[in-house]
Amino acid sequence: MTWLTRAECGSCGSSDLELILDLGTSPIANEFPTEPNNISPAALYPLRMVQCAACKLAQIGDVVPDELLWRGEYGYYSSTSVALVKHMKAYATDLGPTRRQLVSKHDLVIEVGCNDGLLMRHLHQVEPDARIVGVDPAKGPAAVATGLGLDVRVAEFSRDFADQLIGEVGRADVVIANNVAAHVSDLDDFLSGLTALLSPRGTLVMEVQYLPDLLVGNGFDMLYHEHRFFYSLTSLSAALLRRGLVLVDVEFVETQGGSIRVFARRVDTDASSTAWSHGLKRVADALWSESRLSDGGILTGLQFRADRIASRLRAEVRSLMQAGAVIAAYGAPAKATTLLHWTKVAPYLSWAEDTTPAKVGRFMPGTSIHIREDSFLRDGRPDAYLLTAWNYAPYILAKERNYIANGGRFVLPLPSPITL
Ligand code: DWN
Secondary structure, eight states, rough: OOOOOSSSSSTTTTOOOEEEEEEEEEEEEOOOOSTTTOOGGGGGGEEEEEETTOOOOOSSEOOOOOOHHSSSOOOOOOOOHHHHHHHHHHHHHHSSSSOOOOTTTTTTEEEEETTHHHHHHHHHOOOOTTTTEEEEEEEHHHHHHHHHHHHEEEEEOOHHHHHHHHHOOEOOOOOOOOOOTTTOOOOHHHHHHHHHHHEEEEEEEEEBHHHHHHHHHHHHHHHTOOOOOOOHHHHHHHHHHHTTTTEEEEEEEEEGGSSEEEEEEETTSSSGGGGGHHHHHHHHHHHHHHHHHHGGTTTTTHHHHHHHHHHHHHHHHHHHHHHHHHHHOOOOHHHHHHHHHHHHHGGGOOOEEEEEETTTSSOOOSOBEEEEEEEESSSSOEEEHHHOGGGGHHHHHHHHHHHHHHTOOEEESSSSOEEE
């Protein structure tokens, strides 16, 4: 089974797709093998980003089928990231009775892509009288959530599954989908399913990685095969409207190198009620700002910046190694697969360290880099780390202040390689 080269936009169907970024070939990013270097050429897939000239949605140019993408044990568990735990706790509070009052007593909340139930747990804490149901296709994370007593359905979300779920629990007052809309193969079916799940006056809350932040931060490593779509507010608004949803508010959050949290309601209800007047203005302001950004050529220059970063990062890492340094990767995030394969710095890394138990003992995809447990509390530390989990840099550099004070170095790959 191979990949499908996209002939039309996954949202509006236009065939006017422009190449933005070509990163050659790369393995599946979130599948951490138990053996080193297990990549045959057949297991490498083209990695390109294209943008639809009609609706401006950026998307992966060659779609690896779900059956291949999710065949292994999905390696991502939200609750293993301290930074994400903090983020989701604040997120739940924001939706709860003391802030937006979106999740109220006896409400039905459905989270699509609930992973290991991290947000669900915190929503239960802020509103114990709400009914919260999760959906996720990954058996491992879903089993963790179920083990915590959470109501999680192990299933691939679709319009058909939405209809089945409505029959079981009814339509939701709040539907949540964080870091999911980027991953789906059929965007129309996915968004139509979310719309169907919503009660007439319900609210959809979605977090997605924000393309302008990716561009400003040169985050080319966010391009990997499970990320099928890359959203601006302009393209997301058009995609939602096409499926009967209108944006009523937007917040900018730090996760994943910069994301947006959008709030949307069904067009066939009173979405413009005064309750959302401030939110509607925030949406209008953000759309205007985006219209100015897209004229700056920041999108068309991404390929040049990715090329330049690759050569500069190799130079930074090579010079450290030539000075006798032992270098390790700090974090084994999915994006590190793209970073290592595009920049070709894997041969300079002695090992990787990660706090995710499911990743420890395995290898970075397509490399012989062994993943060890987080050595924060142990000796045997390297002379330098390549900070592959750069999106958590403030948290990690603060956590590692003693390592740095004792001469430890960090190489930050993005937005431009620099050794601290
Ligand atoms: O959309 C997705 C996002 C939400 O999460 C999925 N495509 C898969 C995944 O992407 P990722 O693997 O790049 O996510 P993270 O959360 O940026 O990965 C950070 C990695 O770094 C994790 O494996 C945990 C690790 N880590 C660590 O070892 N020490 C993280 C921190 C903060 C640390 O101190």
